[in-house]
Amino acid sequence: MRMYRVLVPLLVLSLAVALGLSGCAPTEEALPIIKIGLNVELTGDIPKVGESCKRAAEMWLEDIEAAGGLEVGGKKYEVELVIEDNESKPESAAAAATKLITQDEVLAIVGPNASKVAIPAGEVCNNLECPMISPWSTNPRTTKDRPWVFRACFLDDFQGPVVARFVTEEFGFTKAAVLYDVASDYPKGLAEFFKQAWEEIHGPGSVVAFESFVTKDRDFSAQLTKIIASGAEFLFLPQYYDEVPLILKQAQELGFDKPVVGSDSWGSAELVKLAGPLCHGCFFSTHYAAAGAKGATKEFIDRYKEKYGEVPDDVAALTWDSVRIVEAAIKAVGEITGDLATDRKAVRDAMAAIKDFQGITGRMTFTEEGDPIKAAVIVRINEAGEFEFYKFVSPE
Amino acid sequence: MTYLLQHVVNALQWGSFYALIALGYSMVYSVLMLFNFAHGDIFMVGAYIGLFVSTGLLLLGTAGAVTLPNWLVLVLTIILGMALTAVVGMLVERVGYRPLRKAPRASAALTGLMIGITFQTLNLALLGAKRRSFPALIETATYQVAGVSITNTKIMIVVISLLLMLALDQFVRRTKWGMAMRAMAVDIFVVPLMGVPINTMAALTFALGSALAAVAGIFFGQAYPVLEPYMGALLGWKAFVAAILGGRGSVLGAALAGFMLGFIEIFVAVVFPSTLRDLIAYSAILLILTFRPYGLFGEPYSARLRL
Amino acid sequence: MTTATQKQPPASDRHRNSTIRAVLSPWREVPFLGWLLGALAAVMLEHSVGSSLALTLGLRRIPVLFGFELMLKAPQHIPGMLVYLVLVYMLPAALVAVATRGLTNALAARLLQSPALSLAVHLVLLYGCMHFWCALSDYRYLVAQLALIAVMLTLSLNVINGYMGEFSCSHPGFMALGAYAASVLTVLLFVEDDVFGPPLLPPTLGPFLFPLALVAGGLVASLGALAVAIPSFRARGDYLGVITLAFTFVVKSLFENLEIVGGPRGFMNQPNWAGLPTVFVWAVVCVAVINNFVRSTFGKALNAVRDGETAAEAMTINTRRTKTVAFLSAAFWAGVAGGLFAHVVGYINPATFGAQKLAEVLAMVYFGGLNSVIGSIAGGLGLTLFSEMLRPLEVWKWVIIPMLLVLVMTRRPTGLIAFREFDALKLLGPRGRWEGGVQDGTAGG
Structure with missing residues (x-):
């Protein structure tokens, strides 16, 4: 039994170290730290989305820190952001959400953004009863039948008809073409809702070209040639800003000179930088117009620009609203008990009860499903490459 | 008719990218018999190097030091880009492939894949997730020939990829180095006995393949000026398809298969609903290889496969 | 101590060595x-x-x-x-x-x-x-589920890539087939869904019939595997690699176009029946079956096909049958793993089963070790745990992990624990001085 001669002193030693350490361990603070989880796409196929989301949230945290903490019921609480990368993979998003809830003990989660990760993460949040708000996920199923899950953006079935109505009223066109990414959730959903709305107005067959490609494709000439040959009067392009410049460029090279209309995924200064004059004069539907913005919106844009050297995109703006909705909900609770289950429930209830939240992307009230009712604006990209307010479209 | 012709022109241009990338891929593949799964990401690195070189050179102009004409910037970008990317390629060979030369080939494929992922994420971590726009060095001009729109970039890319294809084919077939490379393809263990410095040759092969990737990357930047860290990933897999569809040991075949892949992808989208494109295009490739299990232009090797 | 022990150790060291050995010896007997x-x-x-x-x-x-x-x-x-x-x-x-x-x-x-x-x-x-x-933690629970599923995937791919020596890229495709088939079955039969309507069978039956759904998923994957098994009779190596890759692209595109299962929007509402016990049982069955498979004459036939197809044929091995069985059984287990994956995550979409998944599974196989059941277990568990542990590194995680893998591969080109036979009974036997006496008793088993 010679080994006990080694093991026993080892045990004693480590116990002594443990006790010594516990002696100098920091004493528990009087107030709990409020933790907000951020479940974002830092790697994977849409890293820019995750980066913008993280940046906006960090800017918010700076504000809170500058104010010396988040004031709830007269007490100032320290706030911590716990950032997890979900790698744009459903299983990783679920794992990240579980970790944030059970391990990091966050009070609420902001993100994920893309629907393919927001749906599984929403399932986890709903099961483990932690409020979650997705800034950017447009799939109805993210929030459907999930009382704990909210979102800050509007849904495809709202935006599709908005664009259809706008184009009809504005230009009086009757023949539409759509080009979208069939492998991606958001463009496909929007394209289909647009098609449905357009055909409701102009009769079946009025969408003369309904063409698609696959994520990461860089050549759209086959589809564009078909679109040009179809005699469409305009092109609806519910795409992200890394494809839009390429599509615009190739369309021009192939001789397409009709108007192009986009969706809220266009709402990034990157688009203008990448597409240059090609996108001038285009319209798109979105949450807010950066150029000529006033009040809080302008302040947010200016600060973001100063801090990160770029105009915030839609994800950044929606994340900003999301974290502020969470903040408003926590404040409305009025008291942090320190018991997570109670606090989470209180925050969720407060979030569901929010009325007319004045966000930078519009005024929001949540429906039963946790989807915001908010208005859309039509923005025109002017000759200086700025997003100019053009028209206001309110929800029906 | 013009409608169809327009599609042919489109397919030629798109195919020329697959051809250019497959060319570099097949360089390594047909000489060293290695799956170079890092190739797509070397292509990405090449495009980024091209971006930084050309932006730098253009900045020189705006800073008032020396104003270079655009064509000169393009030429310098290509030369510098090729050189720098070749260095990257040699590094990849040294780190990821040389230690594994005697290992199962698939293991080397995995190191390639992992190096590729490292490049992607390193780019993401260092340069941020922002997309970058490649400066337009060629003033785009659109010509209308019999109702078909052709741009000068399209012509240039097709011509350059054809030229490179021929040049490479001549190099592999006519020069002494090319001969050594072909010999290595046949038997990598005997060739050193004939006095061929195998390490130098392997590095050279990688350098050449990577330089080709850089050319592809720079022209890709001209035609599709949005760069992002993952741009090479899918293209790399597709180049793998093209290089092997062409056939083992056939550089020319690889390039032709690249064009073919472009044609298949575009014409499937033309004839069928474009949502079914991948489904039909890759089913076709699956079938082609089922009935021609040695690729389109490859010789049926009886040599034992080292896998 | 490191260098000294290898050469002639000085007397004092030798003494210390014996102490160390004395301390270590009880461990070896555990x-x-x-x-x-x-x-x-x-x-x-x-x-x-x-x-x-x-x-x-x-x-x-x-x-x-x-x-x-x-x-x-x-x-x-x-x-x-x-x-x-x-x-x-x-x-x-x-x-x-x-x-x-x-x-x-x-x-x-x-x-x-x-x-x-x-x-x-x-x-x-x-x-x-x-x-x-x-x-103690829901997070551990989920990670354990995912790790066990990764083991099943890795092991089944190892049958093709390690034991049979082909370079197969079709595993995400098999997984997708299994995941969708099993999910459609469970959702159609047992769940109130807005696409498939009310459940056809009483949901209380669900957990009992769930294994059947998984098996069905596996069988569908096997059926799909015919599309790569048949070309594999003639095409080998690189060409087969492209065929399998094309297969993965085709399957992904197929599900993107199948509106009934949600297309790119994905398919959800899978019931939560794949708890840790279920996953554990399936993983154990998978390991046992594949281990027996590769240790049987069939497994040796696989190796023979890898090392020389013509020679194997000459030795009366039916190479076509061997290949078909290998592909079909590998696909079956990939399909089952896919079905479990779908029910653990509760959501699947076609994009999950693309090139990224392929790179992950390949990395697990080659990192763990070719031609080795233990290696696959180590690879699947290790890489899954590792990628969870390194979460705080955020973006840098995917710089560190591939670099580490390259490092491992250059040191051990066939993976950490390659070409090792896994004899469960030997592993379970007694050790040290207890070892000898019993051995003859087990020789027959």
């Missing part, structure tokens, strides 16, 4: 059963005092995955964490394992007389360890 017992003791200890100990050490809570993530995030906690690991895991496990080694060796020897019972006891203990470890 059978697998002993380690399991030790692990169980450690996990139980964590269960009872882990929380309070963590608090005493100044850690906010029990370190979830061996403290890695906290160490990376808050380096000031490293000493406390190490003490925790030693006190909760290492010391109790070691003490129990060593102290009970007489008992466990005797028990192991006794159990071996009935191999089935021995396996069952070990598996129950193994599951016990996992159960108590995971009971």
